[in-house]
Amino acid sequence: MPDAPSPAIFAGIPLKNPSLFRRICVPLGDPAAWIETTDRRVALVRDIEMDRVRGLSNADRVVCPMDYEPAGKLDADRETATAQAVAEFCRRENLATVRVDRSLPFVFAWHLQQAGIELSYDPELGVIDRRQKSEQEIERLAEAQSVTESVMRYLCETIAGCTVAADGTLVHEGETLTSERARALAAAEFLKRDYSMSHGAIVATAPDVADCHHAGAGALRTGVPVIVDLFPMNNETRYWGDCTRTVVHGQPSETVRKMHDAVVAAKAAAVKQLRVGQTAESVHLAANQALLDAGFELSRGTVSDQPTIQHGTGHGIGLDVHEPILLDLGGGPVLEREVFTIEPGLYGRRDGGVRVEDMLVVRDGDAQSLNQLHEGLDWT
Known part of the structure; x- marks a missing residue:
């Protein structure tokens, strides 16, 4: 023995x-x-x-x-x-x-x-015990993601419903809607639900969004995509939600439509690969290949004017918003009952950025999504 x-x-x-x-x-x-x-x-x-x-x-x-x-x-x-x-x-x-x-x-x-x-x-x-979630932990993550989506819907619909000033900036309740003000609106909504944004949030548009982790600054504008990434913690259970959507007030450009189509296809490719027996690296490579096939290029570690691929495809989540393992190069075998976010994206100074992120549970067979929100750009 x-x-x-x-x-x-x-x-x-x-x-x-x-x-x-x-x-x-x-x-x-x-x-x-x-x-x-x-x-x-x-x-x-x-x-x-x-x-x-x-x-x-x-x-x-x-x-x-x-x-x-x-x-x-x-x-x-x-x-x-x-x-x-x-x-x-x-x-x-x-x-x-x-x-x-x-x-x-x-x-x-x-x-x-x-x-x-x-x-x-x-x-x-x-590490291993936290990677393989209990059913109770999965329920807590599902609850956190549901609350995250409710605030995501509120914020995206708020951005989409703004009026427009003469200079193209968005106006909400008589004041310019900035990235900072949008994050404050989200924080207030989470506070009502006993959630906290201890790590902040991302509400970012061009040119700042060319740096994929820039929180965003200044006025939001019509016709330009806004990435909204919300990752709050339930103050009681201490489990996290994490969801990203992209919203465009008005009409997106053809380039942005192409970016969005590629990101949605990359997410679908990653989800299809997210199975027990596959590796986290293979999930990432499936997403990357879809973006490359759509004509976009890698530029990890740098930002550029043109939309590029800058980061891995996702990460584990639970009692931390980022937990092992990463859906990235070198990522090892995927385990049953692991919970991941999948979040491919494209980012550039000129056209802005697009990212879509869902949370999924690895089951025997297809991964189970904990998201309900649509993936589109139009939130009117």
Whole structure:
């Protein structure tokens, strides 16, 4: 029989560490730790948080740093004290080697090493389990995407319904509609739904949109495409939505129509490839080939006047808006119940940009889309 895996330790601040939060199940702003052995799960948290963690997590035991005070006493600094207690726990439990993940803070590593505990780095720890979502996680992501789409529809219809000033800029409720103001409108709508835009949002048009991650600045204009990319977090579940649509007030140019047709075809090609047994790289290459076949060129790392392909095709999503693995070059095998966004795009200073993004669950067979919104440019 294969040897049992070494005990695993996750540590840090659950509010900032999704792998730790997924186990603690409480978004604590103070340091905490989670120790998994072959037969039990132990949560180490502040004493005032113990009852909440007992009620919400599946820990077999919940302890606090004072329960594992070393001979030299606990430091007054909470993070140091938690690290000391984790090291003392391992000493008392005779844990000679522990597996740690990519997110372990150095203060925990240092105290474990000072206690003579060997650290074994496991690059898949806290990654594989988050990639393969539970059905509850998929439901939470579907809920987040539904809320994201409701605000997306509101914002795109608002842009499409603007009046036009003499200089071609859009006017909403008597004021020029800018990228900044549009993002503020979206933030207010998400706040009503108990979602937050902690990473912001993108409402970008030419020329700024030639940089595909530019958030956008200044007035929006008629006849020019506007990329709207919304990625809010549910404040209760902490799962993310992520959706992009492109809206044109008035009539798009023939170039923009061609760009949009190519992007929609690229997304369809990627979705067709998104299956168990395929690789993330093959999904990306399918999307890229559709864009290349439509006459567009690669320009990763640079921006240009002409519309070009600048980025990978998508990413995992869950307790972070960007999670492994990427739908990009080098991306490995796709797993069942992974959740990805697929978001091909084209960007240039002169004509602007077009991107369309959906969230999909990998199932046995065709991937399941969590989106309902149309993909078009017209939102009137």
